[in-house]
Amino acid sequence: MQKKVTIYDLAKMLNVSPATVSRSLNDHHSISKKTKERILLAANEAGYRTNKFAANLSKQKSNTIGVVVPKLNSYFMSTVLSGIEKAANDEGYNLIISQSLESEKKEKLNTKTLYDSGVDALMVSLAYETSNYEHFDTFTKKEIPLLFFDRVFTLPNCPTILIDNKLAGFQATEHLISQGCKNLLHISGNLQRNEYAERLQGFKDAMVKNGIPFRTSNLLETDLDPQKIDEVLKHIKKSKNKVDGIFLANDTMAVECIKELKKIGIKIPEEIKIVGFNNDPISEIISPALTTIDYPGYKLGVLAGQSIISHLNGTINLESAGSIILKHKLIIRESTENKLN
Amino acid sequence: MQKKVTIYDLAKMLNVSPATVSRSLNDHHSISKKTKERILLAANEAGYRTNKFAANLSKQKSNTIGVVVPKLNSYFMSTVLSGIEKAANDEGYNLIISQSLESEKKEKLNTKTLYDSGVDALMVSLAYETSNYEHFDTFTKKEIPLLFFDRVFTLPNCPTILIDNKLAGFQATEHLISQGCKNLLHISGNLQRNEYAERLQGFKDAMVKNGIPFRTSNLLETDLDPQKIDEVLKHIKKSKNKVDGIFLANDTMAVECIKELKKIGIKIPEEIKIVGFNNDPISEIISPALTTIDYPGYKLGVLAGQSIISHLNGTINLESAGSIILKHKLIIRESTENKLN
DNA sequence: ACATTTTACGCAACCGATTACGTTAAATAT
DNA sequence: ATATTTAACGTAATCGGTTGCGTAAAATGT
Numbered sequence: 119m120q121k122k123v124t125i126y127d128l129a130k131m132l133n134v135s136p137a138t139v140s141r142s143l144n145d146h147h148s149i150s151k152k153t154k155e156r157i158l159l160a161a162n163e164a165g166y167r168t169n170k171f172a173a174n175l176s177k178q179k180s181n182t183i184g185v186v187v188p189k190l191n192s193y194f195m196s197t198v199l200s201g202i203e204k205a206a207n208d209e210g211y212n213l214i215i216s217q218s219l220e221s222e223k224k225e226k227l228n229t230k231t232l233y234d235s236g237v238d239a240l241m242v243s244l245a246y247e248t249s250n251y252e253h254f255d256t257f258t259k260k261e262i263p264l265l266f267f268d269r270v271f272t273l274p275n276c277p278t279i280l281i282d283n284k285l286a287g288f289q290a291t292e293h294l295i296s297q298g299c300k301n302l303l304h305i306s307g308n309l310q311r312n313e314y315a316e317r318l319q320g321f322k323d324a325m326v327k328n329g330i331p332f333r334t335s336n337l338l339e340t341d342l343d344p345q346k347i348d349e350v351l352k353h354i355k356k357s358k359n360k361v362d363g364i365f366l367a368n369d370t371m372a373v374e375c376i377k378e379l380k381k382i383g384i385k386i387p388e389e390i391k392i393v394g395f396n397n398d399p400i401s402e403i404i405s406p407a408l409t410t411i412d413y414p415g416y417k418l419g420v421l422a423g424q425s426i427i428s429h430l431n432g433t434i435n436l437e438s439a440g441s442i443i444l445k446h447k448l449i450i451r452e453s454t455e456n457k458l459n
Numbered sequence: 460m461q462k463k464v465t466i467y468d469l470a471k472m473l474n475v476s477p478a479t480v481s482r483s484l485n486d487h488h489s490i491s492k493k494t495k496e497r498i499l500l501a502a503n504e505a506g507y508r509t510n511k512f513a514a515n516l517s518k519q520k521s522n523t524i525g526v527v528v529p530k531l532n533s534y535f536m537s538t539v540l541s542g543i544e545k546a547a548n549d550e551g552y553n554l555i556i557s558q559s560l561e562s563e564k565k566e567k568l569n570t571k572t573l574y575d576s577g578v579d580a581l582m583v584s585l586a587y588e589t590s591n592y593e594h595f596d597t598f599t600k601k602e603i604p605l606l607f608f609d610r611v612f613t614l615p616n617c618p619t620i621l622i623d624n625k626l627a628g629f630q631a632t633e634h635l636i637s638q639g640c641k642n643l644l645h646i647s648g649n650l651q652r653n654e655y656a657e658r659l660q661g662f663k664d665a666m667v668k669n670g671i672p673f674r675t676s677n678l679l680e681t682d683l684d685p686q687k688i689d690e691v692l693k694h695i696k697k698s699k700n701k702v703d704g705i706f707l708a709n710d711t712m713a714v715e716c717i718k719e720l721k722k723i724g725i726k727i728p729e730e731i732k733i734v735g736f737n738n739d740p741i742s743e744i745i746s747p748a749l750t751t752i753d754y755p756g757y758k759l760g761v762l763a764g765q766s767i768i769s770h771l772n773g774t775i776n777l778e779s780a781g782s783i784i785l786k787h788k789l790i791i792r793e794s795t796e797n798k799l800n
Numbered sequence: 801a802c803a804t805t806t807t808a809c810g811c812a813a814c815c816g817a818t819t820a821c822g823t824t825a826a827a828t829a830t
Numbered sequence: 831a832t833a834t835t836t837a838a839c840g841t842a843a844t845c846g847g848t849t850g851c852g853t854a855a856a857a858t859g860t
Contacts, residue, residue: 122601167574167575168575169516169577170575170576170577171512171513171515171516171521171577172512172516174512175510175512175513175516180512182555182576189541190537190540190541190544191534191537191538191540191541191757192537193532193534193537195537196531196532196533196534196536196537196540197532199531199532199537199556200530200531200532200558203531203556203557203558204558204560207557207558207565207569212555212557212572212573212576213555213556213557214523214553214554214555214556215540215544215554215555215556216544216548216553216554217541217544217545224548228548231553232553233508234508234509234511235511235523235553236510236511236512370740373744377744399711399741400740400741400744403714403718403741403744403745404744404745404746405745405746416532
């Protein structure tokens with residue numbers, strides 16, 4: 119166990135005051151170049167490392183950003199996190215990451231803990247369940263920057279960053295229609311969540327625009343649990359008009375769906391065409407390859423990280439930024455190909 | 460901007476000393492039940508939240524665990540992290556996560572930062588490049604618990620947690636042999652890293668045990684970059700004896716390999732049988748489904764988290780624990796099926 | 801040569817908790 | 831009734847930096 123060296127130790131060694139040491143270490147202008155160099159050298163030799171608790175306590179700032187996500191281990195989310203980490207690290211910020219596991223209760227706990235941990239800012243992608251938003255009050259009241267990404271909620275002065283889900287849903291659906299689908303089905307997630315609601319809206323809009331009436335049977339709201347793919351299959355089988363085009367709210371479900379449909383002998387894309395969402399790696403691997411919407415997760419992460427940091431630095435004013443909309447892209451693959459059968 | 464309420468505020472309000480408030484909040488035994496309740500109540504009403512910087516500074520402990528991983532966004536790693544986060548959160552610990560992006564330099568930087576951040580413990584999965592380990596000295600010298608997982612390095616008093624890579628490699632290879640493969644190829648990662656070296660060793664052992672001599676042509680060391688799959692294909696094509704069984708060090712490469720081999724008309728498993736590693740979701744999706752080794756990432760994460768925390772709590776002594784070996788499992792799927800052709 | 805500004809640093813009060821040690825009053829022992 | 835524990839709290843030092851204010855010495859002005 120080594121003894122930790124403090125600025126007081128250095129001060130004694132060099133016959134200066136702790137204040138001078140502190141100022142030298144922080145490159146304060148009112149210290150002469152000579153003294154700075156002397157102190158820096160000694161600090162290095164002594165293996166001095168600043169105690170962040172003391173510094174944070176005194177500066178009331180932690181250089182740490184809190185992140186709450188539903189789940190760490192999804193391709194999309196881990197890609198986003200990777201981007202955030204990159205941005206944070208480049209700017210000298212640390213990241214405290216926690217997952218809500220889609221539970222509102224855990225989300226609340228996590229935000230509290232992060233608040234207590236003194237994060238300088240908070241980035242959140244909401245849990246599936248969350249319907250009450252009071253746990254963010256602590257942050258807004260104390261004017262701690264708060265940013266929502268992907269699963270967002272509109273709070274005054276809280277920027278959001280995501281893609282145009284409505285447009286994406288619209289494009290996915292129009293693509294199905296253009297490929298000749300007449301009886302569409304949308305497998306959606308919890309419609310309380312912005313992203314799923316908006317994708318549905320795009321789905322509806324595309325239908326209406328193309329003269330296809332939207333009926334409740336065109337929609338199946340699920341919790342997007344791949345384990346429960348049976349429900350989906352049931353719904354497809356019992357449909358009066360044979361479903362010939364499905365737009366699913368994520369790739370995991372879409373892939374599961376393709377697998378199961380193939381099992382019961384339904385040909386894709388000949389009988390049913392399928393569009394997913396996210397452009398996960400699996401979408402390229404599955405056969406037939408899945409048409410999907412590319413959601414630029416890494417870019418989202420980097421941008422979200424940079425935005426909140428530049429806000430912390432006072433470089434830009436996030437509040438006025440409102441929301442950032444990233445570009446998505448429809449990626450057409452075999453699952454919606456128009457084969458002559 | 461609300462004013463933050465401190466124990467001093469509470470103390471004044473209740474006509475007690477700050478010490479009493481602190482003790483009450485921490486449920487110290489030398490405070491009467493009545494006083495505790497009075498203080499707790501007041502604290503809640505006043506919206507008191509303890510300032511972690513002050514607490515940490517005084518306690519010299521942060522309740523935070525640092526994690527350095529090569530990449531956040533791989534299925535395996537995000538699953539491990541999910542497990543670690545679960546374990547940490549259950550025990551009231553925070554997680555600071557950073558990624559080395561496989562760079563030794565960044566790994567060093569990250570460990571330094573985490574050290575400065577005052578983490579109570581550090582968990583590391585090494586970068587691809589890392590060949591020097593001095594950056595961990597700061598931790599060992601100060602007796603800050605250090606644990607390696609998956610990509611490990613044997614340091615005195617540093618427990619490791621991973622699977623038996625040699626055995627897994629052995630089993631994967633024996634499986635190929637049992638399916639009739641004669642000309643084996645192992646696509647390995649950087650052999651400086653324990654996991655890849657050991658998988659190779661298992662590969663060799665299985666060959667030798669089954670009377671197949673190991674030649675350098677049976678091995679291709681790569682950096683496991685799926686972009687560079689061409690190298691692999693070249694190697695396969697130029698082999699004197701037609702390769703009929705490949706064991707790859709991870710699923711991503713294996714899947715890529717299957718895709719490319721299929722493209723050039725090679726039938727799997729008829730002509731070449733393939734085994735991957737990790738049991739990523741894609742291994743189930745690819746056609747033919749990939750035989751692979753199941754690496755229990757989530758369990759590893761939880762266990763690693765729990766181990767280091769119980770060590771911090773003094774419950775168990777990690778140093779004596781040495782290394783923990785998790786159980787893996789060979790998952791046999793279509794890619795090694797013995798079809799009659 | 802004297803006044804004024806600048807430079808370079810020291811003093812000491814914070815930041816908000818924790819905790820060893822001391823003290824008083826109540827409880828128990830003898 | 832007196833001595834001894836014990837319970838319940840207060841005092842004050844400490845953790846390691848940061849920073850407003852003050853000041854002596856050096857630099858510049860006139």
